[in-house]
Amino acid sequence: MKPAVDSTRAGAPTASGATPPIAHRSANAPASPIRRLIPHADAAKARGTHVYFLNIGQPDIETPPEMMDVLKDIGIKVVPYGPSMGLTDYRQALLRYYKRAVGVDLSIDDVMVTIAGSEAITFAMAVVTDPGDEVLIPEPMYANYLGFAAMLGITVIPITCKPEDGYHLPSRAAIEAKITPKTKAILYCNPGNPSGVIFDRAEIDLLTDLVRTKNLFLIADEVYREIVFDGEAISALSYPDIADRVIMVDSISKRYSACGARIGAFVTKNREVMAAALRYAQARLCPPTIEQLMAIRAVDLPESYFEAIRTEYRSRRDTVYNAMSSWPGVVCRKPGGAFYQMARLPVDDAEKFIIWLLDDFSVDGATTMLSPAEGFYATKGTGRDEVRVACVLNRDDLARAMNIVEKGLAAYPGRR
C-alpha cells in the first residue's frame, strides 16, 4: 500500500497562500488497488477489444425479483428517517434468518442494521480500538479493511497466509508472535475474500481460543456465508462461551446480489459494544429506508435460492480452478467458498502482466482484466506475483477469459 499522496504535508502555494496540508492518516490511506489499471481497460475498450472484467466482485446474477418488486408499489409518500438500529420489522426478520442460517438464537437487541458491511466493520473497529491501537488480520485480506483502519487512525498487523497453503492460517505461534499490548482484536473474513479460503474447525477454534486467552475481541466478517462448496462455513456466533467477545459483520450485497443496496448488519451479544456502536449509528441517523424494505423480502427466500446460486458459483469455481491449476508454474489451491480464485503466477510482476494483457494482448479481439493481489497484503512487497480472479461471469465467458490468460502467460515477456 503506497500512499497516493506525499505524506510530508507540504501544501501547494495557491491564491490564498500555502493551502493547509491534509492529515497524515488521509495521505496514507490506500487508494483502490485497481485504480491505476482502469485507464488501460478503458483504452482497450476504445480500441474495440472486448474486455472480460474479472477484477471486481460485482456478480452478474440478478437481484431476486421478490426484492425488486417492492419498488413497484413502495406504499410510502415520504422517504423518512428510519430508526438508527434499522427498521424493527427487518431486524425481527433477521432473527429468523440467523436461526436458520447459523443455528443461533439471537435477540433483537443483538442485531443492528448498518450501511452495508463497510459500515459494520468501521463501527466494529471504532468500538474496540483507540487511535494507535492494533488489529490482527490474516492476509491476503479484503483491501478496504486498510482504508477503514486508516480513517480511524489504527494499525493493521497482518498474519501472512500463503498460496501454497491455500491461504489457510499459519501456526498458533506465528499468530501469537504478532500480539502486543496494543492489540485489541483479530478480524477475519470467512469464507474469505479475496482468497476463497474456508477456515476449518481447528482454525476457528484457534482464533476463538486466542481471543479468550489473550483478552481480545473477534470481528468475524461472514458476508459470503452461503457461498460454500466444500466443507462448512463455521460462524463465530456458534461459540457461546466467547459470545461477549464476538462482533459478527454481515451484508446482503453478495448473498442476494444486491451490492448497490448498501445494507449490512452488526451483530453482537456484548451489550456495551452494541451500545457504543449505536451511539455511532445515531450520529449517522439511519441506513437507507427503501433498501431495508427490499431486504425484508429476501429473508424468507427458500433454500432453493441459495442452492441455485451455489450451483452456479461452484461451476464457475471449477472452470477457473481447473484451468489455472493446469498451467505450468502456477501455484493455486481450490477455494472452498466465496467466488474468488487467487493464484501465484510465474511472472515478474502481476500488475505489469495485467497491464500487458490489457495493452498488448488479445485473443480473437478479446482480453481479460484481473486484480493484482499486492493491494490485498499489508506486508510491503508481498503478493506481487499473485492475482485474484472474481468469478462473476457465466461459465462460457469465464472459460474464454481463462483461455486468454493462459495464452497471455505463455507469451508474456516478463514470464519467469
Added chain:
Amino acid sequence: MKPAVDSTRAGAPTASGATPPIAHRSANAPASPIRRLIPHADAAKARGTHVYFLNIGQPDIETPPEMMDVLKDIGIKVVPYGPSMGLTDYRQALLRYYKRAVGVDLSIDDVMVTIAGSEAITFAMAVVTDPGDEVLIPEPMYANYLGFAAMLGITVIPITCKPEDGYHLPSRAAIEAKITPKTKAILYCNPGNPSGVIFDRAEIDLLTDLVRTKNLFLIADEVYREIVFDGEAISALSYPDIADRVIMVDSISKRYSACGARIGAFVTKNREVMAAALRYAQARLCPPTIEQLMAIRAVDLPESYFEAIRTEYRSRRDTVYNAMSSWPGVVCRKPGGAFYQMARLPVDDAEKFIIWLLDDFSVDGATTMLSPAEGFYATKGTGRDEVRVACVLNRDDLARAMNIVEKGLAAYPGRR
C-alpha cells in the same frame, strides 16, 4: 455530553473471563440527546395522550412524486455497485443544480456523492485532521458533529453563541482565542441547525478571513440552503480566493424531504482533499444506487417547488416564533432559515420540563415533545434552560402544540 458508558474500561466478568473493555473514544461518544426522553413519550402515548412530536427534524412534507415515480419502473434487474464518486449522471446533474442554486461553476471532479451529509462531514473531518487535532465549531451545533469527531479521535472546540444574539457569531477576538496549533478547520452549519440562524455577509467574511490568515480549512454544512426566509444564505463556495480551503457538505434530506434516502455530497476544488476523500469513499465502495437514480430527478424540479416549501416553513416559523416570543421570561430571536426555533425558557432545567410535559401535563388530552438543547452544546452545562422546536407539523398542529407548551410553562413547578 456525558459518556453513556463508564470510561474506566473495566470489563465485566463473563463466561470467558473479564471481557475486554471498549475503546475510550467509543465510551466517550455522545448518545442521542433525546434517547432518555423516548420512554416518557411512549408512556404518554400508551396512556392515550396525543403527543405533538417537535423534537426531530423529520419533515412531514411529501418527497417529490417525481422522485418516488422512479421506483415504479426502475429498469434494472441487478442493484449493482455504483462508482465510488457517485453515478456520473447524478454528478453531472449536480453541476446544473449548483450553478443555479449557488451561482458557481463547478467541474465534475469537484463533486462526490456521499451517503448523506453524515458521511460527507465524516470524510471532511477525517481528511483534514489526525487523531488529537481540533476543529472549531459554533455552538449550539448539530449534535452529531460530536459523534463523528469522537469516532475519528478528534476534539471539538466550541465557539459559544447566545440566544440573546439570535445565535450569531461572537467577536473575531473570541473566535481567534480558540485557535491553537492543533486547530485544523472551522466547521459551521448555515442556515443553522439547531438555531435557524443565517450568518450574514460580515460573519461569512470573518470565517473566510480566519481560515485564510490562520491557514485552516473551512467545512461548510449548507444542507438547508433553500430554506431561507430573511436575508440570504451565502455559500462558502462563493469565495473563489479560498476555494482550495473550502469543503462544502450537502444533503438532499431536508431539501427534498427525503431523509431516509441517505444521499449527500462532498464538494471541494482542492484536488488533494478530494483525492483523499475518494480513498475513503473507495473503501466503502459506493452510495446507494437506487436513491441516486431518484435524486437525479429532483435536480430539475422547478423553482416553484422551493417557493412552496419556503412559504409553508415560513408560516410555521411565524407561528412558533410569534407564540414563544410573547411568553414572559422567554429569550428567543426570529430564525432566518432552516425549520427550527431555539429559545431559553424560564425553567430550572429544560430536560426536566420536557419530561414533565410528557409525564404530568396535557391540554385536552394532548401534550408536546421538544428537544432539550444541552446536547447541542459541547461546553458542559451550557444550554440547560434552552429547547429546540422542529417546525415539522402543519400550522394548526404547531399552534396547538405551542399552546400546550405555553400553558405548561405557566403551570410547571420548576419555573424560575
